[in-house]
Amino acid sequence: MRYLASSEMAEDRKDAAPGARTGFFAKVKRGLFMTHTEILEKLGTAVKESLGIDESVLASLEEALLSADVGADTADALTRSVRSRAGASRRQDVEALKELLLEEIEKVIASAPRPGPRADVPLFVTFLVGVNGSGKTTTTAKLAAREKAAGRAVLLAAADTFRAGAIEQLQTWADRLGVPLVRHREGADPSAVLFDALSAAKARGVATLFVDTAGRLHTKKNLMEELAKMRRIAAREVPGAPHETLLVLDATTGINGLEQARRFVEAAGATGVVLTKLDGSARGGIVLAIYRELKLPVLYVGVGESADDLVPFEPSEYAKALLGDDVAH
Amino acid sequence: MFESLGDRIQGVFKELRGEGHLTDFHIETAFREIRLSLLEADVALPVVKQFTEKIREKAVGAKVAQQLSPAQEITRIVRDELRALLGGENATLDLQGKPAVIALVGLQGSGKTTSAAKLARLLKTRGRYPLVVAADLARPAAVQQLVTLGRQIGVPVFEPGKRTDPVEVAREGLREARQTGRDTLIVDTAGRLHIDEELMAQVRAITAAVEPQEVLFVADAMTGQDAVKSAAGFAAALPLTGIVLTKTDGDARGGAALSVVATTGKPIKFVGVGEKPEDFEAFHPDRMASRILGLGDVMTLIEKVEATVDADSARKLAAKTATGEFTLEDLKEQLASMKKMGPLESLIDLLPKGGAMKALKGPQSVDERALVRTTAMIDSMTPDERRHPQILNGSRKKRVAAGSGTSVAEINRLLKQYQQMRRLMRTARKGVRGLDLSRLVLPGGRGS
Numbered sequence: 001m002r003y004l005a006s007s008e009m010a011e012d013r014k015d016a017a018p019g020a021r022t023g024f025f026a027k028v029k030r031g032l033f034m035t036h037t038e039i040l041e042k043l044g045t046a047v048k049e050s051l052g053i054d055e056s057v058l059a060s061l062e063e064a065l066l067s068a069d070v071g072a073d074t075a076d077a078l079t080r081s082v083r084s085r086a087g088a089s090r091r092q093d094v095e096a097l098k099e100l101l102l103e104e105i106e107k108v109i110a111s112a113p114r115p116g117p118r119a120d121v122p123l124f125v126t127f128l129v130g131v132n133g134s135g136k137t138t139t140t141a142k143l144a145a146r147e148k149a150a151g152r153a154v155l156l157a158a159a160d161t162f163r164a165g166a167i168e169q170l171q172t173w174a175d176r177l178g179v180p181l182v183r184h185r186e187g188a189d190p191s192a193v194l195f196d197a198l199s200a201a202k203a204r205g206v207a208t209l210f211v212d213t214a215g216r217l218h219t220k221k222n223l224m225e226e227l228a229k230m231r232r233i234a235a236r237e238v239p240g241a242p243h244e245t246l247l248v249l250d251a252t253t254g255i256n257g258l259e260q261a262r263r264f265v266e267a268a269g270a271t272g273v274v275l276t277k278l279d280g281s282a283r284g285g286i287v288l289a290i291y292r293e294l295k296l297p298v299l300y301v302g303v304g305e306s307a308d309d310l311v312p313f314e315p316s317e318y319a320k321a322l323l324g325d326d327v328a329h
Numbered sequence: 330m331f332e333s334l335g336d337r338i339q340g341v342f343k344e345l346r347g348e349g350h351l352t353d354f355h356i357e358t359a360f361r362e363i364r365l366s367l368l369e370a371d372v373a374l375p376v377v378k379q380f381t382e383k384i385r386e387k388a389v390g391a392k393v394a395q396q397l398s399p400a401q402e403i404t405r406i407v408r409d410e411l412r413a414l415l416g417g418e419n420a421t422l423d424l425q426g427k428p429a430v431i432a433l434v435g436l437q438g439s440g441k442t443t444s445a446a447k448l449a450r451l452l453k454t455r456g457r458y459p460l461v462v463a464a465d466l467a468r469p470a471a472v473q474q475l476v477t478l479g480r481q482i483g484v485p486v487f488e489p490g491k492r493t494d495p496v497e498v499a500r501e502g503l504r505e506a507r508q509t510g511r512d513t514l515i516v517d518t519a520g521r522l523h524i525d526e527e528l529m530a531q532v533r534a535i536t537a538a539v540e541p542q543e544v545l546f547v548a549d550a551m552t553g554q555d556a557v558k559s560a561a562g563f564a565a566a567l568p569l570t571g572i573v574l575t576k577t578d579g580d581a582r583g584g585a586a587l588s589v590v591a592t593t594g595k596p597i598k599f600v601g602v603g604e605k606p607e608d609f610e611a612f613h614p615d616r617m618a619s620r621i622l623g624l625g626d627v628m629t630l631i632e633k634v635e636a637t638v639d640a641d642s643a644r645k646l647a648a649k650t651a652t653g654e655f656t657l658e659d660l661k662e663q664l665a666s667m668k669k670m671g672p673l674e675s676l677i678d679l680l681p682k683g684g685a686m687k688a689l690k691g692p693q694s695v696d697e698r699a700l701v702r703t704t705a706m707i708d709s710m711t712p713d714e715r716r717h718p719q720i721l722n723g724s725r726k727k728r729v730a731a732g733s734g735t736s737v738a739e740i741n742r743l744l745k746q747y748q749q750m751r752r753l754m755r756t757a758r759k760g761v762r763g764l765d766l767s768r769l770v771l772p773g774g775r776g777s
């Protein structure tokens with residue numbers, strides 16, 4: 001039922017796989033330059049000083065995880081798992097610690113369902129939702145670029161009719177990418193834009209419709225209700241739509257990201273996360289908490305402001321990036 | 330989800346009652362809780378460490394002779410220190426220049442353009458004549474965004490036209506302001522990462538060209554641990570003079586405020602409280618300190634409540650709290666008056682998360698239904714039960730549940746929250762100097 005892992009996505013996966021260290025790491029490298037080995041260095045020192053993986057090392061580990069925004073609960077849970085496994089292990093060096101931690105992080109990520117193949121429907125509808133300024137409009141453009149490159153006919157819906165300049169922003173992207181856009185006036189009803197876009201998509205035989213929605217804080221009940229209404233309209237016009245609802249989450253977000261995800265799942269039926277701005281120094285560790293608590297998978301990461309700065313999420317690469325471990329060293 | 334610091338520390342010191350002094354062990358335990366509480370509020374780790382070291386010194390010094398309980402004493406120290414660190418109440422703008430120049434800088438999507446418009450509007454209402462410069466040539470339609478906002482607020486916007494260099498645009502904007510007699514120039518810049526050397530050099534060139542009196546770092550209140558790195562990056566590159574903290578209208582605890590202030594040493598001058606141009610306020614360290622500690626945005630709440638609830642019942646209630654006799658009956662009255670206050674959502678967002686007011690919160694969000702259910706439960710109790718909830722045993726609870734169409738579990742939750750609320754009120758009443766927290770959930774005329 002997922003948008004991911006269609007054939008060209010599988011290509012990307014290959015790119016990002018060990019050996020061909022392009023994709024993910026090449027893109028997040030700028031950020032890694034800053035945090036490069038920071039965490040592991042700290043842990044290495046801790047291990048050396050205490051001659052093994054003892055409580056002080058585990059305390060450093062927990063701190064390192066907290067510094068990556070995984071949140072207190074997740075940091076605690078990961079540290080516990082590492083503690084019990086390290087106790088049973090003969091190897092007490094930093095490499096062993098790193099391996100254990102990477103495995104535990106990957107386990108957390110594996111606890112959510114892996115995205116399956118893209119639903120085989122004539123018209124695939126994706127909503128992009130999230131709080132203000134997280135990167136929805138830019139991600140809409142990036143996804144459209146991918147779809148177009150995959151040879152599918154794309155349509156965009158400018159359903160953010162609220163924010164000043166939002167329609168023009170998406171229009172600029174649409175022009176750049178050479179994809180059509182359905183728009184109304186600023187201040188128009190977003191549901192009306194959606195309705196028109198769905199009709200146009202059906203009439204033109206478009207394969208993929210991306211719906212850019214206005215940023216909204218998850219605490220604003222009316223605005224969340226508006227998303228629910230848009231979902232109902234989509235479902236009425238196209239069976240099964242929206243097929244994907246992507247929560248666009250800024251990697252700099254702290255603990256609040258978990259609450260955001262919870263509410264966007266509840267009210268807007270979010271099916272996956274796009275973690276943006278991972279080209280900065282933030283690691284977006286809150287997605288681990290989101291995996292643990294909500295089993296909501298990350299599907300893509302945003303690594304820049306250009307149309308091609310979007311890469312499929314790669315759990316093991318992400319786990320390393322979280323630790324600041326530059327595998328390409 | 331979050332425990333307030335007050336709750337946490339109260340817990341630590343439960344067994345300590347009557348001991349009258351703090352041992353090192355107790356202080357250590359309390360500090361673990363403080364540390365966790367700050368981390369849960371998204372205060373960055375290095376700042377947490379720095380901060381706890383500072384209050385540790387004070388706590389050790391203050392362990393003798395206090396009217397307060399140990400828990401209250403420590404909570405008070407933490408809060409006072411936090412308030413002090415967050416800075417003075419009246420951080421003002423330097424508007425000396427002719428024109429006064431203000432530049433807004435920050436990460437992508439933090440709220441610079443919106444804040445530029447908000448600031449322009451605010452200054453306009455204060456009788457100034459701002460010109461806003463659209464010096465973001467990178468983001469698609471950034472100029473259009475500002476032009477639209479300018480139209481909304483009735484402030485002219487200097488557009489780049491055919492120019493492609495933001496430095497030149499800023500310089501030309503300054504010239505335009507001088508020529509047209511505008512007394513304030515607000516420069517909106519493109520979002521950039523602090524680790525992007527090229528773009529950091531560009532923003533340095535922009536500020537060098539217009540020599541602003543104010544360089545404001547626009548930071549998102551939902552930021553986590555990264556706040557320290559980004560703020561440090563911008564502070565190293567630019568002569569920052571202050572901070573605008575945006576998107577505080579959500580439910581983030583806002584620890585980023587502390588991280589950014591501690592890192593840059595600059596005060597927060599404004600906070601964004603919504604998407605509209607008028608959603609912009611002066612910064613109140615008191616409120617932010619309470620919020621970070623999970624004590625709720627008490628002052629804002631009080632102001633809102635004051636406007637709507639009659640002072641009489643308020644005073645009655647305040648008196649009851651003062652004597653610690655806050656009963657379920659009083660809670661019901663509270664709920665009734667809350668209903669009068671209109672959109673509950675905005676009010677409840679100001680309250681401590683997961684704290685005393687959870688009774689009013691449905692699983693997803695506050696709605697009238699939660700109020701109705703709570704009221705129904707209390708209505709189904711006998712007067713005796715309302716005054717002495719401890720007599721509610723299993724069979725009584727079953728009766729109340731049946732009578733109100735709720736469940737025993739819900740009754741239990743209500744009772745637990747009622748207890749928490751009482752405790753919080755008691756702590757609050759005595760716990761904080763200078764701010765009468767007994768009005769936490771209470772309406773009350775100022776000075777009553």
Ligand SMILES: Nc1nc2c(ncn2[C@@H]2O[C@H](COP(=O)(O)OP(=O)(O)OP(=O)(O)O)[C@@H](O)[C@H]2O)c(=O)[nH]1
Pocket residue numbers: 130131132133134135136137138139160163166213214215216248276277278279280301302303304305309437438468520522
């Ligand atoms: N560095 C970086 N910047 C990004 C990324 N994704 C988006 N941005 C930038 O973040 C800013 C906000 O992006 P938008 O796409 O407008 O965000 P939005 O969620 O649509 O914002 P609203 O509609 O206002 O809620 C823009 O300056 C984007 O260029 C990313 O992956 N990396």
Ligand SMILES: Nc1nc2c(ncn2[C@@H]2O[C@H](COP(=O)(O)OP(=O)(O)OP(=O)(O)O)[C@@H](O)[C@H]2O)c(=O)[nH]1
Pocket residue numbers: 132133163215217435436437438439440441442443444465468471518519520521547575576577578600601602603604608
């Ligand atoms: N809820 C809320 N939204 C805000 C606030 N301030 C800004 N926003 C929203 O945040 C989003 C991003 O704001 P912008 O002003 O475009 O951010 P920016 O920093 O100029 O973004 P770039 O120029 O792309 O770097 C928009 O949707 C704004 O409406 C605020 O205080 N509260």
Ligand SMILES: [Mg+2]
Pocket residue numbers: 136137138160166212213214215
């Ligand atoms: Mg947008």
Ligand SMILES: [Mg+2]
Pocket residue numbers: 441442443465468471517518519520
């Ligand atoms: Mg902008």
